[in-house]
Amino acid sequence: MANLHIKKGDTVVVLSGDDKGVIGEVIATSPAEGKVLVKGANMIHKHVKPRRQGESGGIVDAEGAIYASKVALYCPACKKGVRVKVEIADGKKTRVCTKCGAKFN
Numbered sequence: 001m002a003n004l005h006i007k008k009g010d011t012v013v014v015l016s017g018d019d020k021g022v023i024g025e026v027i028a029t030s031p032a033e034g035k036v037l038v039k040g041a042n043m044i045h046k047h048v049k050p051r052r053q054g055e056s057g058g059i060v061d062a063e064g065a066i067y068a069s070k071v072a073l074y075c076p077a078c079k080k081g082v083r084v085k086v087e088i089a090d091g092k093k094t095r096v097c098t099k100c101g102a103k104f105n
Contacts, residue, residue: 004031004068005084010104012071013081014041019066023074027063035065042066077102 006012008029014022024039042064050057072081075097084095084104095104 004029004034006036006068006071006073011074012038013074014038014066014071015081016070030065034068036068036071037063037065038071039063073104075100075102
């Protein structure tokens with residue numbers, strides 16, 4: 001996968017899996033793998049060793065990667081996950097909700 005329909009900072013809703021229905025912000029994207037990190041979704045437990053003297057180790061909760069196809073952009077006007085289309089105006093591309101026409105950054 002070279003392109004993703006999701007960008008860093010977007011608000012998305014998880015469509016399937018254990019975290020179905022979770023709405024969160026995209027922390028990071030990985031276009032090469034086709035995955036995204038969503039804040040509050042797919043939480044994993046990481047076992048961390050102390051790296052420096054005086055630093056504490058332990059079990060840390062962190063977000064795990066989700067396939068980008070399992071999330072949809074969240075439209076605040078529609079109050080649900082939607083597909084988007086790209087409109088070109090004045091040489092600039094803007095993403096637009098296909099249902100209501102709301103614009104995304």
